[in-house]
Amino acid sequence: MDTLMLPPRAATVGLAVDVAAFAMHEGELQVLLVKRGTRPHQQVWALPGGFVQEGEELHEAALRELRDETTLTLEPRHLEQFYTFGAPNRDPRGRVVSVAHLAVLPHGHAHLREERSINGARWFPAHQPPLLAFDHAEILERAIKRLQTRLEYQGLALEFLPDTFTLPELQEVHEAILSRKLDKRNFRKRLLSQGLLAASGERRSGVGRPAQLYRRARTTRRRVSAEP
Amino acid sequence: MDTLMLPPRAATVGLAVDVAAFAMHEGELQVLLVKRGTRPHQQVWALPGGFVQEGEELHEAALRELRDETTLTLEPRHLEQFYTFGAPNRDPRGRVVSVAHLAVLPHGHAHLREERSINGARWFPAHQPPLLAFDHAEILERAIKRLQTRLEYQGLALEFLPDTFTLPELQEVHEAILSRKLDKRNFRKRLLSQGLLAASGERRSGVGRPAQLYRRARTTRRRVSAEP
């Protein structure tokens, strides 16, 4: 495969993927970051990512980087490419083009094998990230925008929650992603009328009145996704 | 810039852009294709595209390929990246990743310096393309889907038309892109209430009753775009 002959003026580029991986924690949208161990931007926080390997699909590379760099114990529930960043000087080492991906991890953040793992992977509030390496602040910003527009379609919000969950929990996910409060009654009406949820009969014990538990409905997808 | 040191297993890739450039012609959505002059897929129709050059932005590369391969005389009115195709075997020459772009060209197709120009650029019905090289059929399909979802936002449909146009013409653009008929009265109500159009007083002569001419309203963008 290194027989690829490029035309004379074509750029020699590195092909990378970066992953903005989101999860909910304590009512807040969080994003997974790693502390860079090598130059450039050594010791600066960055989105997990790296170079695509030979024969590897882009989404496979995204999955691999997510697993390797973060010692995640769970597979992402959703993974999609959302934009490609290719400004000539975005990486001081040379031309590196990054296909940015958006991932959703379910159920809080008990996913790192150890808190503040050895490779320095940690969750941060997605809306107030620390200083980020390269153009990762811009990538994160666009990932959040995409997440917001994707919320409506399909049941993407469900991917943030465990198999069973309560409506207040689901509403919390929406609110954290959109950064605004929603009306409880309208939210319930809308969600229940979509037919994506099935009551699972049981109730969860807590501080106040127990909430009805729901799970994904079997096959009844009422709304159709807009784009792959 | 060729000092870029890649890690051991990183793939050597060619970075390309491909452009699905659309225009209206005789009430039909058309796409610009070029006949490939070199192997692989020699003599097969393909989207205009090619390798990104050193120091070149992705969208600049898309513009350059569009101009060079098609001898276009007009600048596109809209150009956006919409998806990156990177399957390992999509190009038999080796690993080539293509950042696909969507372009809109205004006003019919009097744009090629000559019909069936020397480099074999020609317009085809976008919904019934000929056999296409590489994975360009898939790229085109997704470009059309994106075009459809983008129609609502902003005044993308306006970009297909000259400076002044009639409402029936604008409706024809919408219908051609969506592949379905729209209700005339509802269409007018909706478009006029958006405040994107300004009547330009004049009238165009034709077969039946002359139509009111419109142009883009100055600053009054009511709806906001979803994504850059």
Place this chain on the structure above:
DNA sequence: CCAAAAGTGTTAGGTCTACACCCATGG
């Protein structure tokens, strides 16, 4: 005066928003 295309309103149904009180449980 005829053919061709432009233009014009109303109604019904559905969707969205705002808004305040009662209920079930644990301590």
Place this chain on the structure above:
DNA sequence: CCATGGGTGTAGACCTAACACTTTTGG
């Protein structure tokens, strides 16, 4: 019994879809 959080309905505004006839021009 009280604190905590879960659960419920309605009215007005707005948007959407369906639907048929009249107007203006050129030939």
